[in-house]
Amino acid sequence: MIPLTRRHLLTAAGAAAVAGLAGCGDDEPDAKEGLDGKRAGAMDAFKVGDQFKATEPLTFSIMMLSNQTYPYKADWPFLTELTRRTNVSLEATAVPGSDYNQKRSVMVSAGNAPFIIPKTYHPDEEAFIAGGAILPVSDYVDLMPNYSDKLARWNLQPNVDGFKAENGKYYLLPGLHENVWQDYSLAVRTDIMDKLGLTAPQTWDDLANVLREMKKAYPDRYPLSDRWSTPPQPGGNNLINLVGTAYGARAGWGWTPAVWDAAAGRFVYSGAMDQYRQMLEYLNKLVTEGLVDPESFTQTDDNARQKFAAGKSFVMSCNAQTLVNEARKDIAKIPGATVAKMILPTGPMGATLPGYNRLENGIMISKKAAESKNFVAMMQFIDWVWYSDAGQLFSKWGIEGQTYSGSIEDGTFKLDPGVKWAGLNPDAPKGLQVDYGYSNGVFSYGGSTKLLSTQFSDEEKAFQAEMNKRKAQPVPPPAPLSAEEREQVTLWDSALKDHVFQNTLRFILGQRPLGEWDAYVKELEGKNSTKYLDIVNKAYERYKKAHG
């Protein structure tokens, strides 16, 4: 018998470690290689407005997120028609949506990923850059006329610059929105407003007055009891986010540690900004006056909904979907109760919306694809499907005369009565997504405001019309960190974030007086907020010097 000694184990473990390390290498490619020999099937002069059609039948592999509500089907009319129009077939690796990111990560890391890897949210792609398995797509955007056109026309270059790595390249082709799409606001009981003779609030201070009137009429209740308090953010994440935006702070769902201060020309620490303090002050006032339920920041969504349903509260966060599916259904049992989405109140920042979320999730391209002789055709194909007006309309609504009629330009667009989608035509026999494969989240997102508005109810259109009058706040300049820097700031970030979130809640609930703000800022400095900013600002300067 051969005894298994500790030395055997160590040797084996060591060998395994070496083998593992050898596999990793930093093989960042030299810029763009020539594209000669990679144009098979591509169109010669593909430009905006052209219908892409490969000159020979091609097949591209794609990672296909199979959505729970409309599981992927290889025989969707969408895919058949796509092949008919573009001469391209898709060879799909179907991945359940529940664990899409994990499988993507394994396949990309193992060098086994399909050519087209959609449904990636920035900054997820950063994890794959060092491995060298994905393509710096910014090198190839000149192959994509529709993408470049929209980027320029909609003034999205600054947003995309924020995706750049230290080398000045970006690795994700994001979905593009013409305008900011503000979906979230507050749902308010309009019957109570009418009963009390209140007018719709224009500003957050107006809203406070509305809540005060409600409190006067119903002293035993909290007029506003909120939802969406899932960690990691402090709680009341939508409310904090909306108020923060109005005051020029980034909080709740909108939290980001470093915020660009245009006046000073440098990044400042989000949780230590005076705007952040103003937001806290406002919310603290609402809580101490008994206008906002203190449980708003800790309770479950179901609890918040139950209070709203029972008429114990009159205002609650919502979006277009939860307004119709939840809030409106929840209050159905209260006689005469009506609810509507409130036009988002404004604050010191004026009639603006955050500009940073005009980019959607996007597509990564496998490095392998760039070696294919059909590479150029593939980029043209992606450009047409995801970025051309015709492609976007097709992937969203299907075929004119079959699944829809009219045009989006003149507002005559109408979904075919035999097809149901979301709240439209609920009794129709066929589903646009389930049965046809259109409006699939893998292919259809972003686009022009006109295209987006086709999916809204009239009520929502009115809300969006108001929102579209608002200006997008400028986005911060790029400040890409190196891998080491990122590692360093991540360490500081979690301690800082915990402290900010904890104290955000304590300040709002009045457990800590706002008089201690300066002490709190000192505490953040003690947790390296200054060093954190130094790194970010250094990265900003460095990038500016290198890439202008």
Place this chain on the structure above:
Amino acid sequence: MVTVTRGYRAFQAVNAVALAGVVLVTLFPFVNIVARSFSGEQEIRAGQVTFWPKGFNLTTYERVMSDALFWTNYRNTVVYTVVATAIALVLTTCYAYVLSKKNLKGRGLLVGIAVFTMFFNGGLIPNYVLVSTLGLRNSLWAIVLPNAISVFNLLVMKAFFESLPSELEEAAAVDGSGTYGTLLRIVLPLSKAVLATMLLFYAVSFWNSWFAGFLYMDRQELFPVTVYLRNLIAGATAGTDNTASSEAALQIAASIQAVTIVLTMLPIMLVYPFIQRFFVSGVTLGAVKG
């Protein structure tokens, strides 16, 4: 007839009450899940469902069971489980039997190799690369082979074989039985308890497993049903990117977890009574030697 003292009768009564309590406590979550799976959305959200379905509703069952993919994946699970369990049983038995022979040369090394894998493994991506390179992806074997021998089960079985009196095998050898003859005709018939235990352990673990299927299968029609249901739950509870909104969607969101649990538990529950009598003795067998 043995006379029963009052003290003993009191003990029995207390015992019965206590055990009934335990039964109730263990049974309640299960009954509650079944009740929820048949209940309406409003009632579930309001927390009114305890032992009996309220607002009887079958929408979720209909939705899940009317999907052809569900049945395809259910069939896959059955096939994967049966094949994988059979192979795992054979391989584990062979390995364990060999290891139970004290006079085997290199036995320590063989045990060491097995035990090593309990504490160290290549990790997710190397495993994926290995299975891919072997060409096992999108086949049954990607699920079966990497999980064919569970070291824990192997050790249980080895201990069991070691506890069998070696005289039996010596007697068989004297009567002219070879190694395989002894294993098949003498040892295995005496090992029904441990075999039943292993059968159950393996079957349950393959039945419940979703990760291997998720990782190594690239086409939906190859997924086990666990992946299908997991995806359904995630979709119903996440609600993001969910434009299919209707009464049905809300109903499904409310009861999908319960329905899923019932649907996946059912077959294994049906098997359980038949092997349970082996099961109890099997787990404890081999636990105490001497």
